[in-house]
Amino acid sequence: MAEVTAESRIEAPAAKLWAQLTDWGAYGQWSMTHTDFPEGGPGNLAVGATFTENMKMMGFPAEVLWxxxxxxxxxxxxITGKGPMGVxxxxxxxLTADGTATKVRIDGEFTGAAVSLMAGKLKDSATAALNESLRRLAALVA
Incomplete structure (x- = not known):
């Protein structure tokens, strides 16, 4: 298993950040792992909704059913997902309000047999991608 976390205090209200996080057409403007949503992203954002995302991790393409x-x-x-090789x-x-700003935390977890073979590299790559994603997200809502 590989667990990753990134956190940032972003100078924007939670509503503005939420709108950006759930704007599927603009997801690639800030998410460093996102390639595309072949079906346009989740149509109805509700618990149990499913969608497919094409991603790139450690330079490798992956399709995840979320x-x-x-x-x-x-x-x-x-969101929980199933990716290639049983991952x-x-x-x-x-999102947590912090005065006029919002603390945004992204947690990720990868499990499966393939993960144990590359857990260290996956953790480093995913952590860097999450931190850069938060930097880009902050720039979009500034």
Missing amino acids: TVSELEDQRLFA AVLTRYT
């Missing part, structure tokens, strides 16, 4: 597992408007968005993925976005 299911929305947790959802609290403007606070929490979590299970969890991504959780948590």
